[in-house]
Amino acid sequence: MKVKICGIRTVEAAQHAVQSAADALGFVFADSKRKITALEAKEIIEALPEHVWKVGVFVNEGAAKIKMIAETAGLTHIQLHGNEVPDDYRSIGLPLIKAVSVKSPDDLKKIDTIKADYILLDSPPAEYRGGNGSSFEWDLAKAIGKSNTNIILAGGLDPQNISKAIAKVNPLMVDVSSGVETNGEKDFAKIKTFINNAKNEREEV
Template structure:
């Protein structure tokens, strides 16, 4: 099971997540309490190994701006978390992750029309487009990962429920932000527990 820790803002949290075995880190460039600048992200990314994904999270940003931020920060993937059409962002030259808010079976039916490298299933937006700590009904996406090999599961995941989420959805990757935080800051112990529980679940399956 591959794991992405999102909303990274410090070198300490990033390096700890890598040591625990994370496969990807997310940096938020949209309106969020976890927003980071391109130069701040660059300092963190320069301290990380090459094999780890460095995904930039954007909401309805134009492609030219995203490309500039990606080049400055050293991003390897682009996560589109708004109302974007991924076809408009091919010019960034990086793999695209498109977030889909899941409220009903109809939302999952739209996935087949989205031309992105990865599909991220998330709970419906609240104050922000993502990272709100709420989950959607996993039964809606039951075992969708068995039919599609590019599903990333997000939304309300934490060390305590990750095993159940993986068992139901069977995603390619799981993505967590608020679920590994305490008082709004990344909690190193929770990061460790989340990654261990996620990878253990896949081994048992």
């Protein structure tokens, strides 16, 4: 089971996540309490090993600006978390992750029409497009995880519920942000526990 820790803002949190066996880190460039600049992300990314995904999270941003930020920061993947059409962003030249808000079975029917490298299933947006700490009904996505090998599961995950979520959806990767925070800051103990629980669940399955 691959794990992405999103909303990274410090070198210390990034390195702790990687040492705890995180496979991907997310850097938010959209409006969010976890927003970061390209130069701030660059400083963190330069301290990370090559194999870790460095994912830039954007909401309805233009392809040219995303490409500029990606090149400055050293991103390896682009996460589109708004109303984007992935084909419009192929010019960036990096793998694309497209977020889909899941409220009903109809939302999951859209997945077959999305031409992205990975599909991220998230709960419906609240104040911000992601990182709101609420989950959707995982039973809705049961069939998706079994038939698609490129599913990333997000939305309201935490160390306590991650095993249940993986067992129901069977995603390629799980993505957490607020679920490993205390008082709005990354909690190193929660990060380690979340990653351990996620990876142990896959071994048990």
